[in-house]
Amino acid sequence: MKDSSSSLWTAQILLHYHADMFTRMLKLRLLNAVAPAYFFTATAVTFILHFCFFIPTLFPNPDTSPGGSKTLHTVFFLFLMFNALGNYIMTIKYPAESANETGVPVCSPHCSDMVDAHYLLNGRHFCKLCKKVILKRDHHCFFTGNCIGNKNMRYFIMFCIYTSCTCLYSLVLGVAFLTVEYSLSFENPLTFLTLLPFSTGYFFMGTISGLQLFVVLMLYVWLGIGLVCAGFCCQQVLLVARGQTWCQMQRGQLVDNHSPWRNNLMDVFGTRWILGLILPVQTVETCTDEMDAQKQD
Numbered sequence: 164m165k166d167s168s169s170s171l172w173t174a175q176i177l178l179h180y181h182a183d184m185f186t187r188m189l190k191l192r193l194l195n196a197v198a199p200a201y202f203f204t205a206t207a208v209t210f211i212l213h214f215c216f217f218i219p220t221l222f223p224n225p226d227t228s229p230g231g232s233k234t235l236h237t238v239f240f241l242f243l244m245f246n247a248l249g250n251y252i253m254t255i256k257y258p259a260e261s262a263n264e265t266g267v268p269v270c271s272p273h274c275s276d277m278v279d280a281h282y283l284l285n286g287r288h289f290c291k292l293c294k295k296v297i298l299k300r301d302h303h304c305f306f307t308g309n310c311i312g313n314k315n316m317r318y319f320i321m322f323c324i325y326t327s328c329t330c331l332y333s334l335v336l337g338v339a340f341l342t343v344e345y346s347l348s349f350e351n352p353l354t355f356l357t358l359l360p361f362s363t364g365y366f367f368m369g370t371i372s373g374l375q376l377f378v379v380l381m382l383y384v385w386l387g388i389g390l391v392c393a394g395f396c397c398q399q400v401l402l403v404a405r406g407q408t409w410c411q412m413q414r415g416q417l418v419d420n421h422s423p424w425r426n427n428l429m430d431v432f433g434t435r436w437i438l439g440l441i442l443p444v445q446t447v448e449t450c451t452d453e454m455d456a457q458k459q460d
């Protein structure tokens with residue numbers, strides 16, 4: 164009798180555990196679909212605002228406007244966008260997955276069975292969202308819907324840098340647009356804190372247009388994405404320089420890496436890293452899975 168009640172108790176705990184894991188996994192899958200959609204919408208909106216409103220308003224006369232020429236701003240914006248989107252594509256195009264393993268291999272004895280991944284051995288993980296074995300996995304990026312590992316880390320870092328620059332540049336042009344078009348003053352630093360609540364109130368009172376409220380809203384979106392990307396990029400560069408991955412940090416595993424930070428950075432950014440800073444091109448040599456496994460050992 165005692166045995167049957169304890170086994171029922173165990174079964175209930177197991178059922179509860181599996182239901183909890185299922186719900187958490189479902190949330191991650193939803194995030195994996197929503198985040199890329201959010202990224203593409205924000206990109207399209209930024210393009211439209213730049214070319215339909217900001218540039219025509221701020222630079223009405225080509226090459227004679229104060230604050231720089233129209234062509235220069237257009238080329239600079241397109242350069243930032245090209246690098247952000249190019250590195251986004253490269254992150255997906257050159258994933259850090261193993262070419263040899265497709266199924267779920269046996270877990271490592273130290274596998275903590277994270278919600279999104281199984282730990283295997285030698286820095287390899289089985290990502291439950293990508294459904295692939297990932298070499299030297301760092302984390303799963305929901306905006307690209309891909310895992311970030313040693314092979315695509317360089318593109319991912321450049322994607323963060325250029326997304327941050329595009330957002331902060333859009334923020335500056337957005338502020339200039341609101342000043343020129345709607346005579347808003349940003350001289351008081353507190354303006355940014357009260358701008359959104361006041362603009363929302365004025366919009367519902369019918370004092371300001373929908374476009375003005377939308378640009379104000381986008382200022383906060385750009386500021387948010389810009390700061391998050393910049394912070395994330397700094398964290399990734401520091402981890403790469405130490406030869407550590409985010410996965411290892413989560414498991415409380417500190418890498419005893421004796422190679423200098425220059426070598427660690429070179430390992431991720433490749434030998435032609437200067438070219439990679441200005442263009443989304445392949446600078447990391449594609450090495451075989453065996454070579455990657457050897458590096459881990």
Ligand SMILES: [Zn+2]
Nearest residue numbers: 290293303310
């Ligand atoms: Zn993944």
